[in-house]
Amino acid sequence: MIRIRKVAFVPTSALLTALLLSSLAAAPAGFASSFSQLDGNPNLRSESALVIDADGNLIYGKDVDTVRPIASITKLMTAMVVLDAGLDLDEKITITKADRDLVQLTGSRLEYGATLSRREMILLAIMSSENRAASALGRTWPGGLSQFVEQMNAKAASLGMSHSHFADPAGLRVENQSTARDLGRMVTAALDYSLIRKASTTTRMEVRPYKNRGPLTYGNTNRLLKNESWDIALSKTGYINEAGRCLVMQATIEGEPVSIVLLNSFGKLTPFGDSNRLRKWMLAGR
Numbered sequence: 001m002i003r004i005r006k007v008a009f010v011p012t013s014a015l016l017t018a019l020l021l022s023s024l025a026a027a028p029a030g031f032a033s034s035f036s037q038l039d040g041n042p043n044l045r046s047e048s049a050l051v052i053d054a055d056g057n058l059i060y061g062k063d064v065d066t067v068r069p070i071a072s073i074t075k076l077m078t079a080m081v082v083l084d085a086g087l088d089l090d091e092k093i094t095i096t097k098a099d100r101d102l103v104q105l106t107g108s109r110l111e112y113g114a115t116l117s118r119r120e121m122i123l124l125a126i127m128s129s130e131n132r133a134a135s136a137l138g139r140t141w142p143g144g145l146s147q148f149v150e151q152m153n154a155k156a157a158s159l160g161m162s163h164s165h166f167a168d169p170a171g172l173r174v175e176n177q178s179t180a181r182d183l184g185r186m187v188t189a190a191l192d193y194s195l196i197r198k199a200s201t202t203t204r205m206e207v208r209p210y211k212n213r214g215p216l217t218y219g220n221t222n223r224l225l226k227n228e229s230w231d232i233a234l235s236k237t238g239y240i241n242e243a244g245r246c247l248v249m250q251a252t253i254e255g256e257p258v259s260i261v262l263l264n265s266f267g268k269l270t271p272f273g274d275s276n277r278l279r280k281w282m283l284a285g286r
Contacts, residue, residue, distance in 0.1 A: 038285035046262040067163050067177050069174045070183065070263065072238035074176045075134050076126070153165065156178075162182070163182050244266055
């Protein structure tokens, strides 16, 4: 049984609700962002940054075409590939030694023998960035792990992510690389998947991977979901030493949906600080 606590969202008007729903698709013809002509600089500490409106127009960019490691942002692509295949989400998947991290040597509370449904593995991989869950999703692909990675790269190509490369489902290898501009495309694509939106905005979740033991409780890696000033429809964090701290989000700011990409931030809290700096700068310049 899964127990999920969602972020509370109370629309202030029917118009705001309509605007939130519109964030899940391209903006209608004639859409003009009120953030399109901002002055000054938000003084971000992330090395690469991108903000685009619902129609893909650039609101802010900093080093948007530099190829960088993206760490666990990779897991968004992993989830999309699994869901595209229409695999049985209720099928049970068991963690094995093949799922351990031999690259970054990270740990996991999913021990060998832990068994969860494919749906739960997706939820844990996106919400709590569970590496073994993501690895198991790729390993259990019908054609095996190598073909799964091939499909990740094929999906990236289909989205126009021409400067991106994927090397494993969890984002542990430094060869998982992309640009801020490409990741803006990936965020837009990921919004089409209800399970990814649900997983990325769930703040707390309980799972029972062991028959004779109690539940494991997982939390979301994006602390902004607990901040009432933020209205977030999708998010994913990432970190390995080579990538720095990374964050991608789709959020509604003053009724307008925007996608945010922050790469190679130094300091655990820097992506969240940069997000707040961006939001303050955007609101001040309207």
